[in-house]
Amino acid sequence: MCGIVGYVGSGQALPVLLDGMARLEYRGYDSAGVAVISGDAVTVVRKAGHLEELTKELAVMEVLGSTGIGHTRWATHGAPTDGNAHPHRDCSGKIAVVHNGIIENHDVLRARLIREGHSFSSDTDTEVVAHLIESIIEEESCSLISAVTKAVHVLEGAFALVCIRTEEPGCIIVARQVSPLIAGTAEGMGLVASGIPALLAYTRDIVSLEDNQIGEIRAGSVRLFDFEGDEIPVSTVRVEWNLEAAEKGGYEDFMLKEIFEQPQALRDTMRGHFDRQGRVKLDDVHWKPGVLERIDKIVVVACGTSYHSGMMAKHSIEHWTRIPVELDLASEFRYRDPVLDDRSLVIGIAQSGETADTLAAIRFAKEMGATVIAVTNVVGSSITRHADAVIFTHAGPEIGVAATKTFLAQLVALNTLALYLAQERGSMSRDKMTETIDAMNALPEQVKEVLAIQGDVRRAAKRYAGAADVLFIGRGVGMTVAMEGALKLKEITYIHAEGYAAGELKHGAIALIEPGVPVVAIVTGQKLYDKMLANVEEVRARGADTIMVAPRGDERARALANELFEVPSTKPLLTPVLDTVALQLFAYFVAKEKGLSPDKPRNLAKSVTVE
Numbered sequence: 001m002c003g004i005v006g007y008v009g010s011g012q013a014l015p016v017l018l019d020g021m022a023r024l025e026y027r028g029y030d031s032a033g034v035a036v037i038s039g040d041a042v043t044v045v046r047k048a049g050h051l052e053e054l055t056k057e058l059a060v061m062e063v064l065g066s067t068g069i070g071h072t073r074w075a076t077h078g079a080p081t082d083g084n085a086h087p088h089r090d091c092s093g094k095i096a097v098v099h100n101g102i103i104e105n106h107d108v109l110r111a112r113l114i115r116e117g118h119s120f121s122s123d124t125d126t127e128v129v130a131h132l133i134e135s136i137i138e139e140e141s142c143s144l145i146s147a148v149t150k151a152v153h154v155l156e157g158a159f160a161l162v163c164i165r166t167e168e169p170g171c172i173i174v175a176r177q178v179s180p181l182i183a184g185t186a187e188g189m190g191l192v193a194s195g196i197p198a199l200l201a202y203t204r205d206i207v208s209l210e211d212n213q214i215g216e217i218r219a220g221s222v223r224l225f226d227f228e229g230d231e232i233p234v235s236t237v238r239v240e241w242n243l244e245a246a247e248k249g250g251y252e253d254f255m256l257k258e259i260f261e262q263p264q265a266l267r268d269t270m271r272g273h274f275d276r277q278g279r280v281k282l283d284d285v286h287w288k289p290g291v292l293e294r295i296d297k298i299v300v301v302a303c304g305t306s307y308h309s310g311m312m313a314k315h316s317i318e319h320w321t322r323i324p325v326e327l328d329l330a331s332e333f334r335y336r337d338p339v340l341d342d343r344s345l346v347i348g349i350a351q352s353g354e355t356a357d358t359l360a361a362i363r364f365a366k367e368m369g370a371t372v373i374a375v376t377n378v379v380g381s382s383i384t385r386h387a388d389a390v391i392f393t394h395a396g397p398e399i400g401v402a403a404t405k406t407f408l409a410q411l412v413a414l415n416t417l418a419l420y421l422a423q424e425r426g427s428m429s430r431d432k433m434t435e436t437i438d439a440m441n442a443l444p445e446q447v448k449e450v451l452a453i454q455g456d457v458r459r460a461a462k463r464y465a466g467a468a469d470v471l472f473i474g475r476g477v478g479m480t481v482a483m484e485g486a487l488k489l490k491e492i493t494y495i496h497a498e499g500y501a502a503g504e505l506k507h508g509a510i511a512l513i514e515p516g517v518p519v520v521a522i523v524t525g526q527k528l529y530d531k532m533l534a535n536v537e538e539v540r541a542r543g544a545d546t547i548m549v550a551p552r553g554d555e556r557a558r559a560l561a562n563e564l565f566e567v568p569s570t571k572p573l574l575t576p577v578l579d580t581v582a583l584q585l586f587a588y589f590v591a592k593e594k595g596l597s598p599d600k601p602r603n604l605a606k607s608v609t610v611e
């Protein structure tokens with residue numbers, strides 16, 4: 001989700017680059033940099049921190065040139081430092097590259113290039129691309145576009161690449177595989193970017209590269225080629241959005257955009273973890289020797305929505321590995337005098353990586369001798385420095401205060417960890433492992449099917465937006481969904497909502513039920529289905545309206561529903577990934593019905609850095 005800009009034309013590149021980067025900074029903001037061809041050299045200036053840090057640096061220097069590229073980074077590999085900021089160069093310093101995505105085989109390529117004599121200056125996957133292009137040009141004495149066309153057949157993973165070379169001023173070569181890339185021309189210039197906002201000030205006629213396409217951008221010209229080097233026709237799309245709409249990708253709010261980004265967030269988070277032999281890989285997680293064999297207890301600590309993904313993780317880890325799992329609110333954990341030692345594995349979950357309660361909890365766990373693994377969405381965040389190992393979600397920047405895509409990414413990241421532990425401990429059959437991995441790989445498309453029922457959800461939201469109280473009930477992992485659905489509704493609509501174990505209703509909460517009280521029931525988990533329907537009957541008998549989240553085509557659920565959200569079927573332990581999406585949409589549409597701002601709910605912050 002990085003911000004990429006490229007300019008080539010008759011004017012100075014730098015002002016156009018900085019303007020475009022500023023308009024894309026919401027996509028990634030942990031470091032920034034530019035590369036401009038000045039004479040027979042490429043001037044590169046990079047700074048960790050927000051774009052303003054780079055702008056300050058540039059204000060006291062002269063960077064002239066009419067071919068340049070710029071990048072605001074959302075780190076995926078390598079902490080956000082000056083040295084890891086893009087652009088990255090080859091050994092000669094004459095090739096500069098910026099990149100958005102993940103090069104999955106970067107470590108193999110880096111080792112090969114080092115053996116060939118290349119020296120690296122960063123920890124990023126991107127720098128590999130610059131040296132790979134250099135080695136191809138050296139071997140074949142070819143042009144930049146020929147080298148890029150060859151390089152894309154070697155690279156694995158997701159990439160939007162933008163490259164320049166001092167020997168070829170006036171030309172920018174780009175390549176797209178998965179990560180978005182657009183281009184355009186205006187008076188005497190050629191432009192390329194990772195997002196529409198960067199181009200709108202110059203042109204509304206946009207060329208969107210498709211997957212497996214190469215682009216050659218020159219002043220007034222965009223040419224496209226396939227990965228075999230054959231030229232393909234260029235078509236443009238007229239974009240009428242204003243700038244604000246463009247930043248939100250045409251969605252009304254960042255929260256809705258991020259809900260709809262969830263299929264890609266799942267793909268990017270799972271990318272590279274399941275190999276072709278059906279094995280689970282956690283290559284970036286370096287376990288201390290003997291830890292995996294020694295673990296006899298796992299403790300999950302987190303807050304808010306991250307605590308809810310921990311609830312689901314408890315079910316998956318215990319079911320697949322038979323290791324007992326305790327689950328603690330981070331703010332309570334260290335005060336209950338927990339039993340921890342060097343056989344304990346503590347999993348700290350924090351999308352921001354900065355939550356004070358969670359940081360304090362894992363620091364305490366380490367003092368007690370436990371091994372700590374963090375699950376976070378932010379490379380270089382504080383939690384990555386306190387943990388022994390990190391599993392990153394790759395959901396991209398989440399601007400909405402309410403966690404949505406980071407939550408779903410946590411679910412698949414935690415299930416990947418659980419499967420890995422099961423694989424390493426031999427506690428799960430190959431067949432079951434394969435079935436589960438197949439079901440996980442199907443989730444991104446299934447999330448799209450849930451997004452497609454937004455009409456049903458919006459209708460229910462209009463119907464119940466005036467409710468004073470809403471109860472969410474579920475069983476097993478359905479509790480995860482009930483708790484998360486209630487939190488979403490609370491935090492962006494200010495309606496009192498409560499997630500409750502359906503089996504617990506009769507022990508008190510059912511007293512809250514009176515005619516018209518909406519009860520959201522999650523009935524997708526097959527094992528507890530009959531019990532869940534019985535609980536639905538209980539509340540309906542007392543006058544409740546029931547909003548059911550149920551498998552598609554479930555006529556028994558339909559018969560009991562005032563509103564029905566039908567979702568695709570998946571493995572029981574994976575149902576929270578699909579069920580939650582319906583409830584995220586429900587909360588969002590209720591907020592809109594009430595005229596509230598889902599992106600900036602009152603009293604809340606995106607990252608709670610105080611205890």
Ligand code: AGP
Binds near residue numbers: 401
């Ligand atoms: C989620 O929608 C809330 N905004 C909040 O509960 C959040 O999940 C919590 O503060 C934890 O944040 P973290 O994942 O960054 O630790």
